[in-house]
Structure formats: C-alpha cells, structure tokens
Amino acid sequence: HKYVYDFAEGNKDQKDLLGGKGANLAEMTNIGLPVPPGFTITTTACQAYLTTGKEPTGLADQVGSHLEALEREMGRTLGDPEDPLLVSVRSGAKFSMPGMMETVLNVGLNDRSVVGLARQAGGSTGPDSSSDSDRFAWDSYRRLIQMFGKTVCDVPGEDFEHALDDAKRAKGSDLDLDLDADDLRALVVTYKKIFRQRTGREFPQEPREQLDLAIRAVFESWNAERAVIYRRQERLPAEAGTAVNVVAMVFGNLGTDSGTGVAFTRDPASGAQGIYGDYLANAQGEDVVSGIRNTVPLQELERIDKNSYDELLDYMARLERHYKDLCDIEFTIERGKLWMLQTRVGKRTAAAAFNIAGQLVDEGLIDLDEALHRVNGAQLAQLMFPRFKLDHEFQPVATGIGASPGAAVGKVVFTSARAVELAGQGEAVILVRRETNPDDLNGMIAAQGILTSRGGKTSHAAVVARGMGKTCVSGADQLDVDIPAKRFAVAGHTVNEGDVVSIDGTTGKVYLGEVPVMPSEVVRYFEGTLDPERTDDVLVRAVHRVMTHADSRRRLAVRTNADTKADAARARRFGAQGIGLCRTEHMFLGDRRELVERLILASTDADREQALAALLPLQRADFIEIFREMDGLPVTVRLIDPPLHEFLPPLEQLAVNVAVAQERGEAAAREEALLAAVRRMHEENPMLGLRGVRLGLVIPGLFAMQVRAITEAAVAVTESGGSAFPEIMVPLVGAVQELETVRAETEKIIAEVVGGSGVEVLIGTMIEVPRAALTAGEIAEAAQFFSFGTNDLTQMAWGFSRDDVEGAFFWRYLELGIFGISPFESIDRDGVGRLVRIAAEEGRAARSELKLGVCGEHGGDPDSVHFFHEVGLDYVSCSPFRVPVARLEAGRAAV
Ligand code: PEP
Ligand code: MG
Numbered sequence: 001h002k003y004v005y006d007f008a009e010g011n012k013d014q015k016d017l018l019g020g021k022g023a024n025l026a027e028m029t030n031i032g033l034p035v036p037p038g039f040t041i042t043t044t045a046c047q048a049y050l051t052t053g054k055e056p057t058g059l060a061d062q063v064g065s066h067l068e069a070l071e072r073e074m075g076r077t078l079g080d081p082e083d084p085l086l087v088s089v090r091s092g093a094k095f096s097m098p099g100m101m102e103t104v105l106n107v108g109l110n111d112r113s114v115v116g117l118a119r120q121a122g123g124s125t126g127p128d129s130s131s132d133s134d135r136f137a138w139d140s141y142r143r144l145i146q147m148f149g150k151t152v153c154d155v156p157g158e159d160f161e162h163a164l165d166d167a168k169r170a171k172g173s174d175l176d177l178d179l180d181a182d183d184l185r186a187l188v189v190t191y192k193k194i195f196r197q198r199t200g201r202e203f204p205q206e207p208r209e210q211l212d213l214a215i216r217a218v219f220e221s222w223n224a225e226r227a228v229i230y231r232r233q234e235r236l237p238a239e240a241g242t243a244v245n246v247v248a249m250v251f252g253n254l255g256t257d258s259g260t261g262v263a264f265t266r267d268p269a270s271g272a273q274g275i276y277g278d279y280l281a282n283a284q285g286e287d288v289v290s291g292i293r294n295t296v297p298l299q300e301l302e303r304i305d306k307n308s309y310d311e312l313l314d315y316m317a318r319l320e321r322h323y324k325d326l327c328d329i330e331f332t333i334e335r336g337k338l339w340m341l342q343t344r345v346g347k348r349t350a351a352a353a354f355n356i357a358g359q360l361v362d363e364g365l366i367d368l369d370e371a372l373h374r375v376n377g378a379q380l381a382q383l384m385f386p387r388f389k390l391d392h393e394f395q396p397v398a399t400g401i402g403a404s405p406g407a408a409v410g411k412v413v414f415t416s417a418r419a420v421e422l423a424g425q426g427e428a429v430i431l432v433r434r435e436t437n438p439d440d441l442n443g444m445i446a447a448q449g450i451l452t453s454r455g456g457k458t459s460h461a462a463v464v465a466r467g468m469g470k471t472c473v474s475g476a477d478q479l480d481v482d483i484p485a486k487r488f489a490v491a492g493h494t495v496n497e498g499d500v501v502s503i504d505g506t507t508g509k510v511y512l513g514e515v516p517v518m519p520s521e522v523v524r525y526f527e528g529t530l531d532p533e534r535t536d537d538v539l540v541r542a543v544h545r546v547m548t549h550a551d552s553r554r555r556l557a558v559r560t561n562a563d564t565k566a567d568a569a570r571a572r573r574f575g576a577q578g579i580g581l582c583r584t585e586h587m588f589l590g591d592r593r594e595l596v597e598r599l600i601l602a603s604t605d606a607d608r609e610q611a612l613a614a615l616l617p618l619q620r621a622d623f624i625e626i627f628r629e630m631d632g633l634p635v636t637v638r639l640i641d642p643p644l645h646e647f648l649p650p651l652e653q654l655a656v657n658v659a660v661a662q663e664r665g666e667a668a669a670r671e672e673a674l675l676a677a678v679r680r681m682h683e684e685n686p687m688l689g690l691r692g693v694r695l696g697l698v699i700p701g702l703f704a705m706q707v708r709a710i711t712e713a714a715v716a717v718t719e720s721g722g723s724a725f726p727e728i729m730v731p732l733v734g735a736v737q738e739l740e741t742v743r744a745e746t747e748k749i750i751a752e753v754v755g756g757s758g759v760e761v762l763i764g765t766m767i768e769v770p771r772a773a774l775t776a777g778e779i780a781e782a783a784q785f786f787s788f789g790t791n792d793l794t795q796m797a798w799g800f801s802r803d804d805v806e807g808a809f810f811w812r813y814l815e816l817g818i819f820g821i822s823p824f825e826s827i828d829r830d831g832v833g834r835l836v837r838i839a840a841e842e843g844r845a846a847r848s849e850l851k852l853g854v855c856g857e858h859g860g861d862p863d864s865v866h867f868f869h870e871v872g873l874d875y876v877s878c879s880p881f882r883v884p885v886a887r888l889e890a891g892r893a894a895v
Contacts, residue, residue: 003045004062006069007038012323017042019243021092024343031322033315033340037073038087038247039066041215043094046241049219060212067211067246074248079207083120084113086140086249089214091221093242096344100230101242102151102221104214105284106144106249110205114141114188121254130181136254138184139176145191145203148210152217155198163190211246218244229456235820250339252332253284257305260285263298263312263329265320268348271355275299275313277329285330285341308338319343324365325374326356350379351539358542368549369895375546376892377862377885381405382506383522383543384881388515394502396509397491400451400476403462405506407517408449408471411498414486416443418497423447430501432488434481435474436461438807444470449503451510453479453488460811463822471505479510526574526884547884550891551575556868557875558886559634561855563587568629571880575887578633578725580787580877581855582626584640584706587619588647596647600681601673605700612705619706623713627724631717634725636787636855636877637710638766639703639742641731643691645681654678687792687801692732692766696742703730707746711753711761718759727762729787734769736778743782764851767839768792776839780846787877788836790856790864794823797832824857827864837871844872853877862889869893 010018010026018026022040029035041063048056071077076085086108091101109117118137149155164176167187171178179187195203204210221227222242231238252260263277277298302309312331315338319327328346332339348356357374360366366374388394388407410428413419416439419431423446431447433440435454444450444464449471452461456475465472480489486497493512495501502515524530525540532544559580560571568579588596595614602608627635648654654675661668683689696703707728714724728746733739743763750761765782767773768789776786795802802824810822819828827833836854843850853875858864860878865886868876870893878886 001044001056001058002062003042003056003059004066005040005042006066007035007040010040015094016240017044017243019043019092019094019245020096020344021090021342022243022245025245025247027322028319028340028343031318033318034338035340036248036250037070038245039070040092041244041246043241043243046219046222046243047239049216050222050241055212055216063211063215063246064208067208070246070248078211079108079110079113080116081112082116084108084116084207086113086117087211088245088247088249089211089218090245090247091218091242092245093222094240095234095236096347097227097230097234097236100221100227101224102218104144104147104151104217105286106140107148107210107214108207108249109137109141109144110207110210112205113207114138117141121251132255134181135179135184136251138181138188139179139253140251142184142188142191144210145188145195148203148214149191149195149198151221152213153195153199155195159194159198160191163187163194215244215246218242232456232815232817234457238817247341250332250334250337250341251284252280252334253282254335256282257336258282258332258334259301259304260332261295261298261301261330263316263331264326264346265316265329266326266352266356266359268326268328268346268352271326271348271352271359273359275316279304285332305333305336308333308336311338315340321365324360324370326352350382353379354383354542354546355538358538358545361545368545369553371546372550372553372888372892372895375888377865377889380522380543380888381882381885383539384520384526384884385506386517386519388502388504388511389518390515394511394513394515397493397512398476398478398510400453400473400479400508400510401456401462402504402506402508403457403459403474404450404465404470404472406449406469406471407502407504407506407515408447409500409502409514409517410448412488412495412501413443413447413497414481414483416440416446419443419446430503432479432481432501433461434483435459436464441807444468449473449505451476451479451501451503453477453481460807463810463814464807465505466822466825471503473503473505473508473510476508476510527570528573547575547888547891550888552891553894554887554890555894556865556873556886556890558883558890559636559853559855559875559877560880560883561859561877562880563626565625565629567880568626571883572629572633574880574883576633576880576883577875579626579630579635579637580853580859580875581729582635582637584619584638585642587622588615588640592618593647596644597674599699599702600644600648600677609701612701616705616709619709620713620716623710623726624716627713627717627726628722631722631724634727636727636729636764636785636853637706638729638731639693639706640695641692643681643683643686643689644695644699645678645683645686648674648678648681651675651678651682687795687803693730693738693742694732696730697738703742704745704749707749708753711750711759714759714761715753715755715757718757724759726759727764727785729785730763730765731789732769732792733765733767733779734771734775736775736782739765739779739782762851766792766855767836767843768796768856770797770835773835773839777842777846780843780850783843783847783850785851785853786839786843788839788852788854788856788873790827790832790836790854790858791824793835793856794828794832797835798823798828800824826861827858827867829867833867833871836868840871840873851875860886865889866893 007026007029012023012027015023018040078085089104114137118133121133121136146160150157192203252258259281261279267276278295279301280295326346327343330342353375357371385406410430413429419429422429428448430449431443432451452474462474500514502511557577559578560576561581562568563582599611657671714726717724762784764785766789767786852873855877859876860882
C-alpha cells in the first residue's frame with residue numbers, strides 16, 4: 001500500500017486520496033510554483049488508523065523514506081542541532097472543514113536545534129545571546145511546545161496562555177513582541193514544566209517522535225467533537241478521514257522583509273475582478289487568522305516588497321488560468337522570497353458565483369456548458385429571496401447558522417401561544433427560543449421567522465422551518481435567552497418581548513430594529529419587469545445568460561403546480577411550460593362549501609345531482625380562466641383527491657353548536673345532520689382512507705361533474721380562439737381496474753362534450769401508491785401519462801405521515817444519519833427513487849409514447865431534478881417560485 005505521496009507525485013484531481021490541501025499543493029508544485037517541499041500522507045492511512053487504532057503497517061517506513069528525500073532536497077536534517085530542518089504537520093480533508101482539525105508547526109525543534117535555528121535565522125552569538133534571531137528561535141520553540149502540548153497531548157490551552165500572560169505582565173507589556181530572547185527562554189522552561197506536570201513525561205526531544213505523534217494527533221482530530229458536529233451539519237461523510245501534509249517550514253516572522261497573507265483572485269463577495277486580500281508583515285499564518293494584529297490590504301505589499309508583489313500577481317493569474325476559476329491563496333514571504341502555502345477554488349456568495357461564471361466565459365476560460373456547472377439552483381433560489389438593504393447603520397448583533405433562507409422582520413415573542421396571538425392581530429412576529437420542539441409548531445407557523453440560540457442546521461427549528469419555507473436562524477449562541485422573563489441579552493443589549501428584530505436566514509445574521517427589505521432584482525427579471533439586455537445590473541445579466549443556456553440544453557420540460565389564475569400567470573412568466581398539477585380542492589372551498597355540504601348530505605340521487613349541477617358552472621369558470629392563462633400549453637387537472645369530510649366543519653365545533661342549540665331549545669336540523677355525517681365519515685387514517693380515485697368509484701357523479709367542467713371549459717376556450725390542452729389526472733390509483741373504471745366513464749363524457757370542436761383530452765394517472773409503481777406496466781395500458789406524486793409515494797413507501805413527522809422526530813433521524821436530508825425535501829433515490837425508476841421503465845415498455853412527469857414537491861428540488869433527468873422523465877412540475885430553479889437544474893443535469 002502506498003500511503004505517502006511527494007508533492008511532485010500528486011495532482012489536483014486526487015482530493016479523495018490526498019485531501020484538498022494536499023492535492024492542490026501537488027498541483028502547484030507541478031505547474032512550477034514555489035511550494036515548500038513536502039509530502040502527503042493519504043486519507044486511506046487515516047481511515048486505517050481510525051478503524052484499527054494504530055498506524056497501518058508500512059506507514060512509518062514510508063514516512064521515513066519521504067522524510068529523507070525531503071531532507072536531501074532541503075540540504076538539512078529534521079531537528080539537526082547545527083542546521084535544523086523544521087516541518088509543519090497539517091490536516092487537509094477532501095472537503096474544507098475550516099479550523100475543525102489540527103495543525104502543528106515547528107516540528108523538529110528541541111533544546112539543541114533551537115540554537116541551530118537561531119544561527120540559521122541570521123546568526124546567534126551563543127546559547128545565551130539575545131539577538132533578533134535568538135528571539136525568533138526561542139519564540140518558535142515555545143510555540144511548538146504550546147501547540148504540541150495542546151493538540152497532541154491534551155494539555156489545557158489555558159495553562160500556556162496564562163504563563164504567557166504572566167511573562168508579559170512581568171515585562172509590563174501586553175504585546176508578545178516585547179518579550180525578548182531571555183524572556184522566551186524562561187517561558188520555554190515554564191512551558192516544559194507545564195507539559196511535564198500535565199502529561200507525566202518530558203517534552204519529547206526526539207524529532208522523529210515529535211513528527212510521528214503530530215501525525216497521529218492530526219488523524220485523531222478527524223473525530224474531534226467539533227469536527228463531528230461540523231460534518232453532520234454540512235452533511236459531509238463521516239468516514240472520509242483526513243490527509244496529513246508534512247511541509248518544510250518557511251517563516252514569515254523573520255523581520256520586516258518577511259510576512260504572510262491571503263489573496264483572492266476575484267472578490268468572493270461580488271465576483272468583481274481585482275486584487276483582494278490581506279497582508280501582515282513579520283508574522284506567521286496563525287497571527288493573521290487569530291486577528292491579534294491588524295492586517296493591511298494586499299495592495300500595500302506593492303509598496304513594501306514590489307518584487308514579491310509582482311511575482312504573487314503573476315502566480316495568481318497563472319492559478320486562475322490553470323484552475324479556470326476563482327482561487328484563494330495563502331502565502332508567506334521569508335526574507336523577500338515568496339512561498340505559496342495553499343490554494344483552492346475559493347468559496348463565494350451566490351451572486352459572485354453567477355458573476356464569475358459569466359466573466360470566465362467572456363475571458364474564454366470556460367464555455368457556457370461549464371458555466372452551468374459553476375452555479376446551482378440553491379444559489380439561484382438564494383438570489384430570489386428578498387434581501388435586507390443594509391447600510392452602515394445596521395450592524396449585526398449576533399451571527400448564527402443560516403438555517404432557512406429569507407429576510408424576516410418582526411416583533412420578538414418567546415412562546416408559541418404569544419406568536420399565535422400577535423399574528424392573529426396582524427402583527428409580524430419572530431419566535432425566539434433556545435431551541436424549538438414539537439410544541440412550538442403553531443408558533444412557528446404563525447411567525448415570520450424563527451431565531452434560536454442553540455442547534456445547527458439539522459435542529460428541530462431548522463428542519464421544520466425549511467419544510468415550511470420559513471426564515472430561520474439557528475444556533476445564535478451569543479444570545480442569552482430567558483424565556484420566563486421574556487427577554488434576551490446580546491452584545492450588551494436587552495431585547496424584550498415586542499421589540500423588533502430582523503433576521504437573515506441566508507447569512508445567519510441578527511439585527512436589532514427593522515432593517516428595510518428590498519425585493520430581489522433577479523425576481524424582477526423573471527417577472528419580466530427588468531430587461532436583461534438593458535439593465536446595468538451585472539448580476540441580472542449573468543443570470544439571464546446562464547438561464548438562456550440552461551433552457552437551450554435541458555431535455556426536461558418544466559411545468560408548474562398551480563390552481564389559480566394568478567399562480568398560473570406568474571409561473572408562466574417564470575418560464576413554466578404548462579401546468580403539471582392543478583389541484584382542484586380549492587374549487588370546493590369558500591362560498592362553495594355549502595354546495596359541497598349539500599352534496600355530502602344528499603339523501604336522494606336527485607339531491608346529489610342538483611348539488612353537482614350547481615358546482616359544475618363554477619368549476620367550469622375556474623378552468624376557463626386557467627386554460628386561458630396557459631393558452632397553447634398543456635394543463636394537467638387532477639380530479640378531487642382529499643377525503644370529503646375535510647370539507648365539513650370539525651366535529652368538536654359541530655358538537656358544540658348542536659349542544660348549544662338544544663340547550664336553547666332551537667332547531668338545528670342542518671347542524672345535526674352534518675354532525676351525524678362527520679361521525680359517520682370519520683376515519684382513523686384519512687390519508688389511507690376514502691380519497692382519490694376511491695371517491696370517484698364511491699360517489700356517483702362527482703368525477704363526472706369535474707370531467708365535464710374541464711372538457712366544457714377546454715371547448716369554450718378553443719371556440720373563442722384559444723387553444724387548450726387538458727390532461728385529466730386520476731389520483732391515488734393502485735390497480736389498473738380502478739383507472740379503467742374511471743376511464744370508461746370519463747371517455748364517454750369527453751366524447752359527448754368535445755363534439756366537433758377538435759379539442760383533445762388526455763387521460764392519465766398519478767403514480768403515488770407503491771402498488772401503482774410496481775404494476776406500472778398494467779396501469780400504462782389504461783393511461784396516456786403518468787405523473788409521479790412523490791409526496792404520497794414517499795409517505796407510503798416509508799410509512800411516514802407527511803403532515804406529522806418533520807416536527808416530531810426527523811431531527812433525530814438526521815442526527816443519527818438515517819438520512820442526510822428529509823426524504824420529503826429531496827428524493828430518496830434508493831427507495832422511493834427505485835419505485836419511480838421501475839414505474840418509468842415498465843410504463844414505457846408497455847406504452848412507448850407514455851408521457852412521464854413528476855408533480856410532488858421534489859419536482860423543484862435541485863438534486864431530485866437531476867434524478868428525474870436520469871430516469872428519463874419528460875418534465876418536472878413545481879411551485880411557481882421554483883420554476884427558474886428547476887429550469888437551471890434541468891440544464892445542469894443535461895450537460
Ligand atoms: C403527491 O402526492 O406528490 C402530490 C403531488 O399530491 P398531493 O401533494 O396533493 O397529495
Ligand atoms: Mg398525492
């Protein structure tokens with residue numbers, strides 16, 4: 001087994017094996033950039049160590065021979081007393097896990113080599129002298145003991161911090177830099193004593209032992225608690241392991257001609273071209289990160305060290321051309337010599353992602369297909385949310401986790417009950433809790449946004465909020481929330497119930513007061529009120545360009561789920577190519593309830609027929625509106641699906657009304673009849689009860705009325721010059737016989753109504769019961785199209801009540817890793833997805849021209865869209881707002 005790779009042996013595509021940092025160090029080495037020599041120990045070695053608890057056989061020898069090669073290259077030996085080679089030992093997993101794992105610098109220093117280091121650094125006059133070089137060497141040594149003690153041997157970090165503070169206090173200063181060589185020599189003695197007391201052994205003097213222990217500590221840091229939590233939150237695989245990079249040390253703290261910095265090849269916030277970064281003279285990398293000293297903008301380096309600056313700019317340009325993307329870079333200058341310590345394709349905001357993709361196309365670095373890979377639907381969705389209009393007046397008071405995007409403003413409340421109460425009075429509220437639990441559900445529904453001081457991306461609050469599409473910031477741990485006192489404290493402020501706060505579910509930032517909200521320009525573009533050719537908004541132009549290309553590439557059509565004229569119109573502006581699901585339940589609500597009650601209570605055929613006859617023209621008018629809005633495009637109308645008792649008042653309310661009437665001696669025949677009907681129709685599991693196609697088979701005339709309304713509407717629209725393409729969809733079918741029965745009746749009505757109008761009506765079914773998926777070949781004989789109802793299909797395949805589980809226990813399932821994301825949010829490829837695949841294949845085998853689509857919530861989920869593309873569906877259908885996201889992802893899936 002090869003466990004160790006020289007930088008010259010790897011490349012950027014080996015992130016699985018060498019980790020991100022190692023792979024990119026190898027790449028930079030190979031394109032001729034000045035990387036300090038070193039080698040990478042693979043993630044495989046780490047995995048082996050973590051499963052067996054010991055270093056895999058052969059690792060020690062391989063480290064030995066690569067170390068020798070490194071020593072030869074540097075002309076120095078690790079920890080040599082005269083002229084020591086020192087190395088850093090750095091973690092680096094496949095995925096960036098910023099600050100989660102360990103690093104040990106200056107490995108190879110000991111009581112003797114510290115003198116050699118001082119000599120190397122510019123001369124030492126002897127073991128007791130106190131030149132700058134001595135100071136530097138002893139400071140490096142004390143840093144090693146501190147880092148090594150803390151990360152390798154679990155010595156509490158404060159022990160060292162306190163000793164350092166004591167030394168500074170004795171010197172009458174609070175600056176590290178005021179400690180001279182003698183102070184640092186004394187500090188090393190103290191540090192070694194702390195080490196001995198805490199570990200029961202001397203600080204190891206043997207360089208190779210230091211190296212081996214540091215490597216082991218980096219392996220183990222993979223399973224440090226914070227790393228485990230981070231991975232869970234970011235849905236990163238727990239078993240990947242980290243690589244370990246052993247790199248020759250270079251020093252940015254050798255004087256004013258040395259320093260260290262970070263650079264971006266473009267602005268990661270906006271994507272704008274230019275030089276972005278920070279520089280800190282006479283410092284090591286950790287000083288920049290710890291923010292102890294103030295950095296200067298990278299442009300200043302031009303004045304400080306023009307040669308290094310020019311060289312850096314040249315490397316930045318080379319890296320961009322090579323990676324064809326925004327790179328971020330860490331570098332160090334040691335006595336005027338520039339070293340590249342790290343690079344990677346840099347993180348960026350959603351806006352920057354689109355802008356950069358557009359720029360790179362302009363620059364000829366990538367083509368439009370590649371541009372599609374540089375952005376994604378989640379980023380587009382972010383750009384479609386309203387945003388806070390922030391000026392310097394508003395500074396965040398806390399930052400938590402952006403758990404569910406959006407910009408929400410409202411009065412603070414601390415209980416679910418109060419949220420419901422105030423929301424009922426028309427107030428916008430933000431529900432603030434330490435963490436939420438199922439009892440908070442009503443308050444969460446009532447609130448504009450949810451803010452918690454605990455919990456991450458998979459906490460109850462986060463999961464439920466995402467499910468509801470509600471803005472949520474979780475884990476804002478700077479908040480000290482006192483529920484009984486109805487207030488929280490943050491950054492020196494006290495916020496009481498009724499005070500207004502603003503929360504940003506994208507960035508996780510929390511503001512006091514009302515931050516103005518502005519609509520998204522990208523939405524204005526999709527709405528058609530912002531002309532992409534005319535605007536000088538670069539983001540809108542970039543989005544337009546990418547979307548146009550996605551549309552030209554995608555195979556999947558995108559339809560919308562809409563059952564009103566307004567939704568249909570908006571979705572069409574957003575690019576919907578028809579309606580994939582028009583739910584008809586709302587056509588039985590409002591002032592039509594009375595007719596529905598009459599229908600349900602009908603005791604004779606004549607009564608029932610009358611009620612249906614009264615509903616017919618109303619529904620026909622609804623369909624006419626929708627067909628007009630979708631003129632020329634297909635509209636899938638689903639026949640009524642929910643159990644009819646959902647249209648009756650709740651049992652408790654009826655029971656009370658009847659009791660009150662009886663008490664008063666008043667007649668309440670109607671209420672009594674309704675109460676009896678509700679009792680009669682009660683179901684323990686309504687979702688598995690009398691609904692969908694079963695209603696059509698049990699209640700004479702109900703489906704027939706809808707079919708007639710749909711067909712008459714289509715004929716009316718066509719006769720007035722439009723063109724309607726209705727597709728009648730039967731819900732909840734599990735057996736072909738169900739569909740055949742409905743179909744026979746439906747065809748008769750269609751033939752009768754259509755006459756010579758030329759209107760064509762398709763008849764198809766939803767596939768949302770597992771049995772339908774498994775008998776799709778038979779069902780396809782009776783269906784011209786299938787539309788996958790992945791909401792019910794998920795509910796029935798998992799046995800999860802879709803209305804209850806997210807709040808009740810999904811947080812636990814996510815915590816346990818049973819799934820990484822709710823199967824109601826993103827398709828469960830292995831289970832539910834398999835049913836979809838079987839049904840698609842067997843359906844098409846039985847009827848080759850069978851149209852296939854999906855209309856469950858998954859139709860607008862980025863990852864699911866890729867799956868539906870893979871299994872060969874013809875279209876996805878989603879809510880109007882997600883139509884652009886689906887268009888983009890369908891394009892991405894196709895290239
Ligand atoms: C489904 O089940 O996926 C579906 C689209 O139907 P509904 O959500 O109305 O049950
Ligand atoms: Mg359904």
